[in-house]
Amino acid sequence: MPDDVDPLRAAWPGLSDLGAVALVGNAPGTEARAADAAAAVLRFNNAPGFGGRSGSRVTHLALVNRGGQMREWLADPGFLDRPVVRQAEAFVLPFPMLPEAQNRPEPICFTRGALALLRPLGKPVHVLPEELHDEARRVLEAGTGAGGRPNPSTGFLIALALLLGRPAGAPAVEAHGFGFAGWPGHPWAAERAWFTDAAAAGRLRLHPPPADG
Template identity: 30%
Template sequence: MQSRRVIMIVGNGEVPEGAAATIDAADLVVRFNDCRSVGRGGRKTDVIAVCNTGRPALSMLGGGRWKTSEPVRQAREFWSVRSGAKFAAMRAALAEAHPDLDDFCDDYTTGFESFARATGRRHRVVPIGTHEQLEQDLARFAPAPYVAPSSGLVVIADILSGTASAGDEIVLAGFGHSGWEWHPFAAERRFVNALAAEGRLRRLSPLPLPDLPQGA
């Protein structure tokens, strides 16, 4: 019988003070892109979820700094969060609505796949079905016009739909639900809060402050 795991999903936002040890004690720690959470958010890194299209992907693959960083060297797996087929299908409409995002759909999945293979790690692509279901679920929270859900939300949906087993505890840290203007962050916050209310995940709370000595 498989034991219950703690799966920690650590975004690149603010992490509660004193959370590093709690994060590092998790059975599975997932971080994102350049892993800016490392440090205050602990050091353990099992999976790095990468934005495999557009400028972020080109930046990670284009130089040696990302590939030789501590969390990348430590990671056992890389997950490409964007379906190449889905983003290719978005290209024509995006060119009209957002001509400044002309490279947004450029697909670098093969670059991450090759890097993983060359270094003996696993690579996987989040299925297109996860994207489709996520957008249906997100629609219930009245998102403002957006280009794509954030990588963080895609990974949450992916873990809930497949990676996690019954009884696993999914914990979020470093999710401020703010950043790039064309992610639907307000709706994402409401969606995650609803998942938490349903008991499907929880946010990592700040640790209580130690009792202060009384008197002068």
């Protein structure tokens, strides 16, 4: 996907240099202390289990920047004091910024507010490009049969970005705690199939491994 990789790397400088990566999802009961040994540890949103059963390191924190969750964070005066936020070295916002005209009358995109909140911390904030979303929808539609313009999850978008933006021969991404369940608007079965295929190809490893059949 050469035409799509350049916008991705422009949006996330250093993506191709992350080395060994642990991707820690938020499935209930995730045990991922081994993730702390990776050069880069990517976590999501409220990162349940951080500091305990899911490990104590985070280099990149992905924060969903559309919908009510970001609205709640922007209204929370203690958000920047959360341990996972304080310890993150960089932030990833998975959705590109909507033009103001498309964000009315009821706003769904809170990218501007998120940038205003996070930038004073002096840490990089990467906003993933529309090209990545186009590729995610193409993969989910063509590769797994998910129709109707599927809405990829943040975990899927970050995993796809890692596999697209890293050089050939990079270590397999270690993915912990992906339960493929949650908000019903995401195509969980299709995402599970993609992760399983990527694991079979040696591009990532799922912990625990997918059940046979």
